[in-house]
Amino acid sequence: MRANFVFTEMGIAIRRNLSMIISVILVTFISLTFVGTAGLLQQQISSMKTYWYDKAQVAIYLCTKTSPQDVCPQGEASKDVRNTITSRLDSGTLKPYIEQYYFENHDEAYKTFIKEFKDNAVAKYVTPAQLNETFWVNLKDPNQAPIIIESFTGLSGVEEVKDQRSYLDQIFAMLNIASLAAISIAGLMLFSAVLLISTTIRLSAVMRRREIGIMRLVGASNFYIQLPFILEGVVAGVLGSLLAGGAIFALVQFFVQGFLAQQLPFTSFVGLGDAWTLLPGLLGLGALLAGLAAFTSIRRYLKV
Amino acid sequence: MISINQVTKQYKGAPRPALDQVSLEIDKGEFVFLVGASGSGKSSLMRMILREDVPTSGSIHVLGENLIGIPNRRVPHFRRSLGVVFQDFRLLPNKTAAQNVAFSLEVIGKSAGFIAEAVPDVLRLVGLEEKASSLPSELSGGEQQRVALARAIVNKPAILLADEPTGNLDPNTSAGIMALLDRINLAGTTIVMATHDVGIVDKGRKRVVELSQGKIVRDERGSGYGVSK
Ligand SMILES: Nc1ncnc2c1ncn2[C@@H]1O[C@H](COP(=O)(O)OP(=O)(O)OP(=O)(O)O)[C@@H](O)[C@H]1O
Ligand SMILES: [Mg+2]
Numbered sequence: 001m002r003a004n005f006v007f008t009e010m011g012i013a014i015r016r017n018l019s020m021i022i023s024v025i026l027v028t029f030i031s032l033t034f035v036g037t038a039g040l041l042q043q044q045i046s047s048m049k050t051y052w053y054d055k056a057q058v059a060i061y062l063c064t065k066t067s068p069q070d071v072c073p074q075g076e077a078s079k080d081v082r083n084t085i086t087s088r089l090d091s092g093t094l095k096p097y098i099e100q101y102y103f104e105n106h107d108e109a110y111k112t113f114i115k116e117f118k119d120n121a122v123a124k125y126v127t128p129a130q131l132n133e134t135f136w137v138n139l140k141d142p143n144q145a146p147i148i149i150e151s152f153t154g155l156s157g158v159e160e161v162k163d164q165r166s167y168l169d170q171i172f173a174m175l176n177i178a179s180l181a182a183i184s185i186a187g188l189m190l191f192s193a194v195l196l197i198s199t200t201i202r203l204s205a206v207m208r209r210r211e212i213g214i215m216r217l218v219g220a221s222n223f224y225i226q227l228p229f230i231l232e233g234v235v236a237g238v239l240g241s242l243l244a245g246g247a248i249f250a251l252v253q254f255f256v257q258g259f260l261a262q263q264l265p266f267t268s269f270v271g272l273g274d275a276w277t278l279l280p281g282l283l284g285l286g287a288l289l290a291g292l293a294a295f296t297s298i299r300r301y302l303k304v
Numbered sequence: 305m306i307s308i309n310q311v312t313k314q315y316k317g318a319p320r321p322a323l324d325q326v327s328l329e330i331d332k333g334e335f336v337f338l339v340g341a342s343g344s345g346k347s348s349l350m351r352m353i354l355r356e357d358v359p360t361s362g363s364i365h366v367l368g369e370n371l372i373g374i375p376n377r378r379v380p381h382f383r384r385s386l387g388v389v390f391q392d393f394r395l396l397p398n399k400t401a402a403q404n405v406a407f408s409l410e411v412i413g414k415s416a417g418f419i420a421e422a423v424p425d426v427l428r429l430v431g432l433e434e435k436a437s438s439l440p441s442e443l444s445g446g447e448q449q450r451v452a453l454a455r456a457i458v459n460k461p462a463i464l465l466a467d468e469p470t471g472n473l474d475p476n477t478s479a480g481i482m483a484l485l486d487r488i489n490l491a492g493t494t495i496v497m498a499t500h501d502v503g504i505v506d507k508g509r510k511r512v513v514e515l516s517q518g519k520i521v522r523d524e525r526g527s528g529y530g531v532s533k
Pocket of ligand 1: 315341342343
């Protein structure tokens, strides 16, 4: 095996076929960027799910001094309100549905808040009194949250009853749709990338038919004849994947961390670490698809 | 060395077979002229020997290989024992004479050291050592055919197939190529040469196999182009 020779031949092929190679690189780049984006979205969803799902509870937020007047005309919820809620939660009608519940007062709420957002600018402006006193209710079956919501919504002294899970599910559904859309576009683009690679490699083979003819005549093995073409495809595919990897990193760094994370400080977002875990997959996918497309197209060309 | 038995080749859609029940034995060290009108099947026969195509029926054995049963992956290795030259030289236009010859060794995986020795040797043999770094476009037809010959024999093949190697050359240049082929033949290489060149065949007085409409109509030793009386 003369690696030197194979690479020289591949270099010649790439130079002769440069504009096609560039289009292969670009199409691979764009399609794999969509694949990577879909991957990021899935990681975002699963990291949010694991973080939030077991924490998701039904929250009964009590009125504070700063609550809006129309829901909380009496201002800060009184001790009576707390007693009413406690007795209802302990009553025979609701108790069977409830796994456990606990009450969080202003100071506790403030402590949790500060712990979760200690690196965040909002922590500086929040005072304990602004944070709702809350009954946190874990249900035996989270799907029965409406029972709690119905029982306490509108009760005087209650600002809001919220099922965190349904709130999350909406986000997840949206993210899932976005990631499905990205995957569909990626699929189409990858399909056209494969077709483009096949065409490019066949064109490259036609341009080098003299060389191929002589190689076959003097008894070069099929592997030796095919290798430069396959490598040509793989190199283009890998360059495309590297660009896609770069785009994913840029997306995470500048859009997700640089923009989204600033705009929505209460949410945990994917980071560069997640982008790193996607990179080998993107590279592998690009190289594999390009290699396979080139291999099948050169085999078919050489058969006739 | 080459043993062809009852070979028929019928191309799809052709009214008559290109080769029709052809049987031919060629021994080691022979020099055989293949003559016949255009379309008589000379090139087709060469392609069968090179295993570029397989006969519709019959059997071919070359260098101990049964070319009907040989698996596809063994064909490249088989071809390394054969050299081929054509009327149109088939050189790579962007490579020098030496690079053209070296290319045929590189693609069968020969070492750089072997190539560095073999290429100048063979170029000297065909009388082109001074033109080693000329591109084909800078060489005359005769010189280009010498490069093609050098490429065909650099790997010391047992058999050399030449399909009208002088077809594009003037009589003087052709004579030079013939002298070279004779030397290659004397060194032990079996040569099968298809040609229309009456002068060359008459002068050679070698074995002549004549094809007509795909059939062998004459097989004579020490013969000329036309039918001998
Ligand atoms: N690939 C092919 N497909 C169909 N027919 C073919 C093919 N190759 C050759 N033929 C036919 O087979 C016959 C023999 O052709 P071949 O090339 O062997 O003749 P030849 O003796 O070499 O002629 P020439 O002296 O002109 O080179 C011709 O009738 C030709 O048209
Ligand atoms: Mg012919």
